[in-house]
Amino acid sequence: MLTSDKTGYIIKSMKAEIIGIGTELLLGDVVNSNAAYLSQKLAGLGIDVYYHSTVGDNPTRLASSVKTALSRSDLVITTGGLGPTVDDITAQTLQPYTKKNTLILKNNVGTAPGLFTKLPDKKFLIALPGPPRELKPMFEKYAIPLLKKVSGAKSIIKSRVIKITGLSEPKVNKKVKSILKLKPPVTVGIYVKLGEVKLKITAKAASEKNALKLIAPVEKDIKKRLGDYIFGIDDQTLEGAVGELLARHKKTLAVAESCTGGLIANRITDVPGSSRYFKMGIVAYDNGIKTKFLLDVGGEQCSPLQKYGAVSRQVAIKMAQGIRKLANSDIGLSTTGIAGPAGKTKTKPVGLVFIALSTPKQTICKKYHFAGARTSVKYRTSQAALDLLRKSVQGNA
Amino acid sequence: MLTSDKTGYIIKSMKAEIIGIGTELLLGDVVNSNAAYLSQKLAGLGIDVYYHSTVGDNPTRLASSVKTALSRSDLVITTGGLGPTVDDITAQTLQPYTKKNTLILKNNVGTAPGLFTKLPDKKFLIALPGPPRELKPMFEKYAIPLLKKVSGAKSIIKSRVIKITGLSEPKVNKKVKSILKLKPPVTVGIYVKLGEVKLKITAKAASEKNALKLIAPVEKDIKKRLGDYIFGIDDQTLEGAVGELLARHKKTLAVAESCTGGLIANRITDVPGSSRYFKMGIVAYDNGIKTKFLLDVGGEQCSPLQKYGAVSRQVAIKMAQGIRKLANSDIGLSTTGIAGPAGKTKTKPVGLVFIALSTPKQTICKKYHFAGARTSVKYRTSQAALDLLRKSVQGNA
Numbered sequence: 001m002l003t004s005d006k007t008g009y010i011i012k013s014m015k016a017e018i019i020g021i022g023t024e025l026l027l028g029d030v031v032n033s034n035a036a037y038l039s040q041k042l043a044g045l046g047i048d049v050y051y052h053s054t055v056g057d058n059p060t061r062l063a064s065s066v067k068t069a070l071s072r073s074d075l076v077i078t079t080g081g082l083g084p085t086v087d088d089i090t091a092q093t094l095q096p097y098t099k100k101n102t103l104i105l106k107n108n109v110g111t112a113p114g115l116f117t118k119l120p121d122k123k124f125l126i127a128l129p130g131p132p133r134e135l136k137p138m139f140e141k142y143a144i145p146l147l148k149k150v151s152g153a154k155s156i157i158k159s160r161v162i163k164i165t166g167l168s169e170p171k172v173n174k175k176v177k178s179i180l181k182l183k184p185p186v187t188v189g190i191y192v193k194l195g196e197v198k199l200k201i202t203a204k205a206a207s208e209k210n211a212l213k214l215i216a217p218v219e220k221d222i223k224k225r226l227g228d229y230i231f232g233i234d235d236q237t238l239e240g241a242v243g244e245l246l247a248r249h250k251k252t253l254a255v256a257e258s259c260t261g262g263l264i265a266n267r268i269t270d271v272p273g274s275s276r277y278f279k280m281g282i283v284a285y286d287n288g289i290k291t292k293f294l295l296d297v298g299g300e301q302c303s304p305l306q307k308y309g310a311v312s313r314q315v316a317i318k319m320a321q322g323i324r325k326l327a328n329s330d331i332g333l334s335t336t337g338i339a340g341p342a343g344k345t346k347t348k349p350v351g352l353v354f355i356a357l358s359t360p361k362q363t364i365c366k367k368y369h370f371a372g373a374r375t376s377v378k379y380r381t382s383q384a385a386l387d388l389l390r391k392s393v394q395g396n397a
Numbered sequence: 398m399l400t401s402d403k404t405g406y407i408i409k410s411m412k413a414e415i416i417g418i419g420t421e422l423l424l425g426d427v428v429n430s431n432a433a434y435l436s437q438k439l440a441g442l443g444i445d446v447y448y449h450s451t452v453g454d455n456p457t458r459l460a461s462s463v464k465t466a467l468s469r470s471d472l473v474i475t476t477g478g479l480g481p482t483v484d485d486i487t488a489q490t491l492q493p494y495t496k497k498n499t500l501i502l503k504n505n506v507g508t509a510p511g512l513f514t515k516l517p518d519k520k521f522l523i524a525l526p527g528p529p530r531e532l533k534p535m536f537e538k539y540a541i542p543l544l545k546k547v548s549g550a551k552s553i554i555k556s557r558v559i560k561i562t563g564l565s566e567p568k569v570n571k572k573v574k575s576i577l578k579l580k581p582p583v584t585v586g587i588y589v590k591l592g593e594v595k596l597k598i599t600a601k602a603a604s605e606k607n608a609l610k611l612i613a614p615v616e617k618d619i620k621k622r623l624g625d626y627i628f629g630i631d632d633q634t635l636e637g638a639v640g641e642l643l644a645r646h647k648k649t650l651a652v653a654e655s656c657t658g659g660l661i662a663n664r665i666t667d668v669p670g671s672s673r674y675f676k677m678g679i680v681a682y683d684n685g686i687k688t689k690f691l692l693d694v695g696g697e698q699c700s701p702l703q704k705y706g707a708v709s710r711q712v713a714i715k716m717a718q719g720i721r722k723l724a725n726s727d728i729g730l731s732t733t734g735i736a737g738p739a740g741k742t743k744t745k746p747v748g749l750v751f752i753a754l755s756t757p758k759q760t761i762c763k764k765y766h767f768a769g770a771r772t773s774v775k776y777r778t779s780q781a782a783l784d785l786l787r788k789s790v791q792g793n794a
Contacts, residue, residue: 026446028436032429039425049423054449261666262659265680269658270772272738281680283662289677341669375667
């Protein structure tokens with residue numbers, strides 16, 4: 001690909017191609033995540049990936065695929081088939097290429113080493129093992145330094161991911177419509193996952209510093225348009241962002257979960273160091289348990305459960321207040337809802353959820369209606385609850 | 398591929414190839430899970446997949462890839478690039494092929510329809526949309542019935558997955574070594590994921606009935622060799638298997654989690670109908686909370702926490718007994734351990750975990766040492782705890 005860098009010079013990037021090897025891939029027993037991983041890494045090195053392909057454990061078809069790949073690309077990376085069993089045909093099939101100018105790449109995790117071969121016409125062939133936990137350290141430790149030397153890349157690619165929750169993809173799209181139309185050297189893509197929208201800013205430039213200069217104004221513009229809907233950058237998770245805020249503000253948390261069934265506590269405790277701010281969780285799946293531990297706290301004799309039903313604003317509020325008192329924490333967070341598929345009534349459909357948050361100063365409760373199957377409703381509820389918590393600690397709830 | 402069916406006839410299977418289209422795949426922003434999904438479905442139809450490939454949103458390279466694919470395969474399926482934006486180049490690029498003998502495949506979920514084209518020489522071209530939630534229903538509802546008519550497959554492939562926990566992959570391998578060497582028409586593959594080993598039995602036969610006949614004796618043999626290490630078949634999960642057992646034996650459960658932080662309660666409540674047997678969970682992340690709710694139950698004045706530390710056999714046992722009494726359930730299950738990365742001491746390394754289970758008849762406690770990062774330790778602990786519970790309800794713990 002010919003691109004122009006900031007200085008106006010024309011740069012020729014290395015063209016790469018990735019070949020996955022293994023009948024288990026062609027049977028669909030294993031998803032080829034190596035191709036995505038290597039593509040991301042190569043993009044970061046300024047190497048353009050033009051093709052992925054997958055072949056089975058068949059020497060003839062592998063040889064033909066490698067030949068085609070080398071005819072049209074500067075760098076060919078194979079993954080898989082390097083082990084010691086009869087199925088593992090890669091080393092033997094590549095032998096006509098690898099018998100000279102080949103470096104062995106050490107495997108610090110498994111047994112099969114990798115290969116890095118310099119071919120005529122400034123072409124390169126790399127063979128990596130299939131298991132991701134072997135491939136990744138080998139590629140990062142041994143192949144990347146070699147590729148940096150030989151790629152001659154005059155440009156690199158740098159990305160930054162802006163993470164958003166509480167706003168649907170069409171609504172995010174509408175707010176950043178003009179930004180999504182940006183053309184190289186800086187572009188923005190939109191990606192969706194359950195309860196989350198991501199905007200990925202990608203810049204191609206002569207150096208990381210220049211790439212970051214291109215990214216900064218776009219990021220600023222996105223932040224201006226989306227404000228508090230943004231909860232994190234790059235690898236930051238919502239539970240991680242919430243944890244940082246709780247630790248920074250020295251606030252402790254306890255959660256009382258009904259429909260989320262422990263998912264919120266689980267996500268919070270996925271974060272290393274969460275014991276600093278997380279005191280306890282109660283999963284009150286049984287109405288008797290809700291009453292005994294959460295609704296009768298403080299000696300009140302009311303029974304919101306009987307009066308309004310377990311899935312109600314009143315019960316959510318009592319649960320949040322109850323868990324806060326029970327755990328003696330700064331914040332109490334609660335969820336109650338109908339995750340489905342059973343449990344709906346005439347007035348309370350599957351997906352109806354109440355989330356409440358209690359602090360010494362205030363108690364708030366929000367009503368939601370989430371779409372999807374049981375685990376989707378659970379996840380969307382946990383996402384909304386953590387986001388309510390995030391905004392509360394920030395002072396914006 | 399030429400194979401012989403039970404009647405001795407020689408069958409020629411249809412050869413297929415899948416082309417993924419989209420620059421997001423080549424950048425590694427999206428993992429190509431469609432190729433694995435379609436491969437599994439095609440295998441089930443008796444259609445052999447020989448190649449996967451991926452190209453960007455580039456008409457020249459797409460046209461060239463389709464031409465190559467059609468020259469060597471009977472069936473070519475493209476995924477992606479069918480939408481209305483400028484990036485979506487598939488419909489236009491395929492036009493030379495699709496201008497006649499083409500059926501439109503309806504998209505009941507999104508906007509872009511699919512295409513099913515009959516080409517000369519008994520070749521076929523199918524274009525499907527990229528988003529899995531659009532691709533899957535379209536393929537299953539419209540493409541599979543058409544493929545069944547035209548594939549002429551005289552054989553089908555049927556698989557059955559045997560799921561194992563509590564035994565490492567090398568140990569499973571050793572127990573079924575001879576079975577893993579089986580040759581077609583029935584073969585067995587071994588797959589590993591965190592805390593679980595899977596054996597997949599695959600049979601190729603003239604009918605599903607015949608395939609099941611080939612699978613049955615192999616399954617019986619595997620069950621004989623692995624016995625109670627097997628927790629489920631096909632899509633069954635460990636939490637689902639445990640749930641069925643609890644419901645069948647009419648037992649109720651409560652869990653007290655420290656190092657798993659709510660993961661066990663979350664997995665249990667992922668199962669629809671779990672409110673029948675799951676009463677409550679407590680996530681006691683704070684030592685004060687452990688003492689207040691679980692260790693002082695019954696008026697005892699002992700303090701195993703101060704004497705032995707939170708991560709100890711004594712505390713695990715007290716937690717299991719405590720939660721059972723607190724929730725008035727038939728079974729109490731507890732975990733305490735060091736998930737890491739912090740928290741280790743000289744005598745208590747990261748990964749040290751105690752799991753206890755209490756019933757009116759007995760209390761048992763097991764000690765484990767799990768490898769891996771924080772979330773791996775959490776998951777492995779939840780897997781071992783659910784498995785201990787499974788064996789206890791079955792009467793084998």
